Amino acid sequence: MNRIFFLIVTICLFPVFGAAQPDRWQQRVKYTMNIDMNVQTNRFTGKQKLEYWNNSPDTLARVFYHLYFNAFQPGSMMDVRSRRQGTIMVGRGQDWDQRVRDRILNLKPDEIGYQKIISLKMNGRPQSFQMEETILEVKLDKPILPRSKVQFDMDFEAQVPLQVRRSGRDNPSSKVRYSMSQWYPKICEYDYEGWHPTPYVAREFYGVWGDFDVSITIDKKYILGGTGYLQNPNQIGYGYEDAGVKVKQPAADKLTWRFIAPNVHDFMWAADPGYIHVTRKLRDSLTIHVLYKPTNATSQQWEDLLNMAEKALPYIEKTFGPYPYKQFSFIHGGDGGMEYPMATLCIGPGAALHEWMHSWYYGMLATNESLYPWMDEGFTQYAEERISAFLNNSSAFPYTDEYNGYYGIVKSGREEPLTTHADHYNTNAAYGAAAYSKGAIFVEQLGYITGAAVRDKILLEYYRQWRFKHPNAADFLRIAEKVSDMKLDWYKEYWINSTKTIDYGIDSLWEEAGKTKVRLSRIGLMPMPIDVQITFKDGSKELHYIPLNLMYGQKPQEDPAIPRKLYDAWKWTNSSYTIESGRKLTDITIVEIDPSLRMADVDRKNNRLELKW
Numbered sequence: 001m002n003r004i005f006f007l008i009v010t011i012c013l014f015p016v017f018g019a020a021q022p023d024r025w026q027q028r029v030k031y032t033m034n035i036d037m038n039v040q041t042n043r044f045t046g047k048q049k050l051e052y053w054n055n056s057p058d059t060l061a062r063v064f065y066h067l068y069f070n071a072f073q074p075g076s077m078m079d080v081r082s083r084r085q086g087t088i089m090v091g092r093g094q095d096w097d098q099r100v101r102d103r104i105l106n107l108k109p110d111e112i113g114y115q116k117i118i119s120l121k122m123n124g125r126p127q128s129f130q131m132e133e134t135i136l137e138v139k140l141d142k143p144i145l146p147r148s149k150v151q152f153d154m155d156f157e158a159q160v161p162l163q164v165r166r167s168g169r170d171n172p173s174s175k176v177r178y179s180m181s182q183w184y185p186k187i188c189e190y191d192y193e194g195w196h197p198t199p200y201v202a203r204e205f206y207g208v209w210g211d212f213d214v215s216i217t218i219d220k221k222y223i224l225g226g227t228g229y230l231q232n233p234n235q236i237g238y239g240y241e242d243a244g245v246k247v248k249q250p251a252a253d254k255l256t257w258r259f260i261a262p263n264v265h266d267f268m269w270a271a272d273p274g275y276i277h278v279t280r281k282l283r284d285s286l287t288i289h290v291l292y293k294p295t296n297a298t299s300q301q302w303e304d305l306l307n308m309a310e311k312a313l314p315y316i317e318k319t320f321g322p323y324p325y326k327q328f329s330f331i332h333g334g335d336g337g338m339e340y341p342m343a344t345l346c347i348g349p350g351a352a353l354h355e356w357m358h359s360w361y362y363g364m365l366a367t368n369e370s371l372y373p374w375m376d377e378g379f380t381q382y383a384e385e386r387i388s389a390f391l392n393n394s395s396a397f398p399y400t401d402e403y404n405g406y407y408g409i410v411k412s413g414r415e416e417p418l419t420t421h422a423d424h425y426n427t428n429a430a431y432g433a434a435a436y437s438k439g440a441i442f443v444e445q446l447g448y449i450t451g452a453a454v455r456d457k458i459l460l461e462y463y464r465q466w467r468f469k470h471p472n473a474a475d476f477l478r479i480a481e482k483v484s485d486m487k488l489d490w491y492k493e494y495w496i497n498s499t500k501t502i503d504y505g506i507d508s509l510w511e512e513a514g515k516t517k518v519r520l521s522r523i524g525l526m527p528m529p530i531d532v533q534i535t536f537k538d539g540s541k542e543l544h545y546i547p548l549n550l551m552y553g554q555k556p557q558e559d560p561a562i563p564r565k566l567y568d569a570w571k572w573t574n575s576s577y578t579i580e581s582g583r584k585l586t587d588i589t590i591v592e593i594d595p596s597l598r599m600a601d602v603d604r605k606n607n608r609l610e611l612k613w
Ligand SMILES: [Zn+2]
Pocket: 354, 355, 358, 377, 380
């Protein structure tokens, strides 16, 4: 193939998945699993073949697996942590997760969850292993060499816990039998920061990219949904069969459902004999599934998700990047709402949009959520609010709840920096405000700094360069710097690494030789570029824009209808800055710092001055 032809082929074949991605190495897996479920005992047996590619430059003497179900046993770390949070008062209530509380302590032997490893071999040789509650440690008889592949073969048994959090069975509210997430022994991620054997305390996830081939044998009355593409739809039926096909299920009491899921980092399934299954094809390469029971929402509310998805998808893909998989399933589960590759488990349709948007930040970008929960939950929350506003045709500021949540935690004195490991926040309240609210504000406020249109380009470029690559905070910031042509390290230092807050105020204004001077003051410790809008009696407006010196750049004018005056940069060491309007003081009716409300100023009372003449 000649070079020009090669180039043309490369450009045509890899517009999304090929060139221009960073070349950071990452491990790769292929799981082949056969599961036999007993719906009377709620136990299942599993055979797992795991092909593992060590693409790292390191020699691995041991490997780790997650055994999440073991968290649902009295005295587990999740149980102890939850009950401890119950002793901490935050605002008006106990800090524990209302879904967990002390419920794990009260699980009976047939209600607990467990995953037991019966045997484990590497390349056919038995390996010795040790279980530390939710983590399995395997000291290998021979190390895995750099850039080599091994095969693990495992037999395991598990019992599905009574639903407490995320996974489990028989939630009393949704009446769904099986929400099967975190259900199989899952190898921990090993990356440029080493192993991530994070004990499960009900928080966040991180997984190895790979392919799944999962066969689930279960009572034939059960209807399944989950990650992946069903391989035998015409044998299964239940709404999965091709149009016009007459389904002939095998005569046995059980059916085997085989799913294949390419290029994902987890696999979830759910099962219930009462699921109603509806679908809509949004394009040849994408079908939306809804599987629900009309228990805690109506059929119409559930099936409306198909309309929502159809209306939202073009806007979502234009704003956040293409959805590359062939299906997405909204599945009724037993918890509030939880994201998985190609699917979500939600207690009701209200949570569905948020969980779907996780397909981008949890699913495709897949940051290490334990280290950067705000890059998953915060970005997802940002996307959800933006799409909600689009769907509701609303022009109101969409992030009021997030800003108020952040201001609330600042006021409480319990705020912790976004660099805190998700499991190690002192309170659930601080974790929620940080990951969801402060994380969403990070994106919206970035639009204040770079201009909204540039921020939108940053989001798309981030997706383009880092999808399927586990980016970290510095990776995002570098994209933002390159696209905006600004230095933004200071934004990360203050907003992510510290709990310093923003507070600017209007100090004073006076007239000099027919012109108006306005002195601004920086009261908070975090510096920002400043927009000041002056409104005049005749209704006209001026925008006065002062970049921050650390930016080494300026945002483009955002609203062409309002004339903008650009000032020399405000040095971050300086606590005041004076701007000037060419018009008389008595012409002015309002002076306001950041009328867009995007800058998270913890005291907005001193941002706006109304003059009455
Ligand atoms: Zn979320």
